[in-house]
Amino acid sequence: MTKETTPRTDSTSEAEENTTEQPKKIERVFVTGATGFVGRHVVRELVLRGYIPVCLVRSRAQLASATRDLDQQRITSVAGRLTDVGALHAAAEQSDAAIHLVGIILENRLKGQTFDRVHRLGTTAVVNAVREAGIRRHINMSALGSRPNAVADYHRTKYAAEECVWDSGLDWTIFRPSIIHGHDGEFMQLMKTFACSLIPPIMPYFGTGDNRLQPVSVKDVAYCFVEALRRDATISQTYSLGGPRPYSWKEMYALCRRLIPGAKRWKPMVSQPVPIAKMLAMTVMKTPFVPPNLKFNIGQVQMSQEDSVCAIEPVEEAFDIKLRDFESELARYAPLIR
Numbered sequence: 001m002t003k004e005t006t007p008r009t010d011s012t013s014e015a016e017e018n019t020t021e022q023p024k025k026i027e028r029v030f031v032t033g034a035t036g037f038v039g040r041h042v043v044r045e046l047v048l049r050g051y052i053p054v055c056l057v058r059s060r061a062q063l064a065s066a067t068r069d070l071d072q073q074r075i076t077s078v079a080g081r082l083t084d085v086g087a088l089h090a091a092a093e094q095s096d097a098a099i100h101l102v103g104i105i106l107e108n109r110l111k112g113q114t115f116d117r118v119h120r121l122g123t124t125a126v127v128n129a130v131r132e133a134g135i136r137r138h139i140n141m142s143a144l145g146s147r148p149n150a151v152a153d154y155h156r157t158k159y160a161a162e163e164c165v166w167d168s169g170l171d172w173t174i175f176r177p178s179i180i181h182g183h184d185g186e187f188m189q190l191m192k193t194f195a196c197s198l199i200p201p202i203m204p205y206f207g208t209g210d211n212r213l214q215p216v217s218v219k220d221v222a223y224c225f226v227e228a229l230r231r232d233a234t235i236s237q238t239y240s241l242g243g244p245r246p247y248s249w250k251e252m253y254a255l256c257r258r259l260i261p262g263a264k265r266w267k268p269m270v271s272q273p274v275p276i277a278k279m280l281a282m283t284v285m286k287t288p289f290v291p292p293n294l295k296f297n298i299g300q301v302q303m304s305q306e307d308s309v310c311a312i313e314p315v316e317e318a319f320d321i322k323l324r325d326f327e328s329e330l331a332r333y334a335p336l337i338r
Contacts, residue, residue, distance in 0.1 A: 026096045026137060026229050028052045032082065032126060033101030035062045037185045038141065041222035042099060043067055047074050049226055056080055056091045082122040083112075085129070092133035097229055099139045100126045105154065106297055119157035120164065127168045137235075138170040139228050144178045144214075144240055144308050151306070152299030162238070173228045175221070177241035178308045181326065182218035183333035190293055191256040192337045195263035200294070202270040203257065206277045206304045209250040209269070213308040214242030217324040227319050234318060240310035243326045249304065255327060260334045277301045 029046055033039040034055035046053045047070045054076045057063045063077050076094065080087020082102060092098065104118050123140065130138055146158040165172045181188055194203045221241060228234045247255070250269055257263045272280075281298045284290060312323055 024096055024136075026051070028054050028076070028095045028097075029229065030054045030056070030091050030095035030098040030130065030135070031101065032056050032099070032122075033103070033141075035059070035066050036101065037182065038180060038218060038221060039101050040066045040184070041182070041218045042101065042225050043075065044070060045222040045226045047071065051226070051229075052076060054078065054091050054095045056082075056087060082118065082125055085125065088125055088129035089133065092129040092135060095133070095135060097137035097139070098126065098130045098135055099141075099225055101141045101225075102126075103141060103143070103158070105300070106295060115153045115157040116160075119154075120160040123161035123164050127164055127170065131168060131170060136171045137229060138165065138168065138172045139225050140165045140172060140174045141225075142174050142176045142238075144176045144242065144310055145303065145306065146176060151302040154299045154303065171235045173234045173236075174238040175224060175228075175241055176238060176310075177216050177221055178214040178243070178310065179216070180218050180221055181215045181329070183336040184338075185218060186293070188256075188330075188337050191253075192260050192263075193293060194253065195257045195260045195267065198264075202268050203253050204270055204272050205249045205253065206272050206301050207274045209253075209271060210248050211305055211307050212246040212248050213252070214246045214310060214312075215252070215326040216241045216243045217326075217329050220321065220323050223321060224315065224319050227321075231318070237318070239315045239318065240312075241315060242308075242310045242312055242323075244312065244323055245325070246307070246309045247326065252326075255330065259327075259330050260337060274301060274305060 029051050031039060031043060031053045034043050034053065035057055043053045043055065052074050055063055056078050058081055060077045060079060064072065067075055078087055078091040100123060102118060102122055104113055107114050142162050143155060143158045146155045146162060148156065148159050150156045150159065162174055165174060179187055224241065253269050257265060257267065278298050278301055281296055281301055285295045316323060
């Protein structure tokens, strides 16, 4: 656990002057990214633990479909995007706390979806709406590896979003997960494609495949985001999230090839040299001929060449949790991957 910034002195003084004021009970939680992979699990965790998520969504029908097995009376939806100031304020004004999850891994400049617009400016818009609505508690999704001098725009803009949160004056908590896994997540769906499909005919990785990552269960991520709402000790703290052990890309591919039903055990794992992968990212990957789930960008190539690992003891102690083992979880849910 690392404290990324010292709480502002003016906020501390205000708290000391209002020691008799009781904090408002958190019942309704503003959620962005509710229909995404992590968002669906956070919404579920909120509902099952008695909260009412107030979800900013582009499609109410998509939210209803994603949460069809939950009590719809306990879910509120507000139609809008991060760029819709009115919708942001409408959702925030109905809420007692906020969980901001929206992020992208690939840019779509034709739709105005750039890392800077979504990560930095989107977080700024959410923080402004939350603050103006009088909300104090804010939980923010970042990413392991976020730093000002990161090799990829993804991590640099995630760090810029963190700076916005630090300077907000809110009671914030930030989480930096490594790669997040679950049967309904894009990453495991890609792993199934690599392991089971004839296209591509290989299981490709970038460079040597020896860099390590620490897959963390989406269930643990959702638990920590929601649990932070009731743990004041997590205010003004940044937590790294990862599973109990790191895996190299080659180790993880081999594990998926062994455990996912229908995997073609004969499929070879093949290195794509980094220079060639970067060239493909700048050319072929930008064409409509490549299926969306197989596209990658230069940033992803660059990020794969550094470790995405962390110590897990701080988050396990802070949240009284035992983080789930990737291999055990994969063996359990592998038949459910679509």
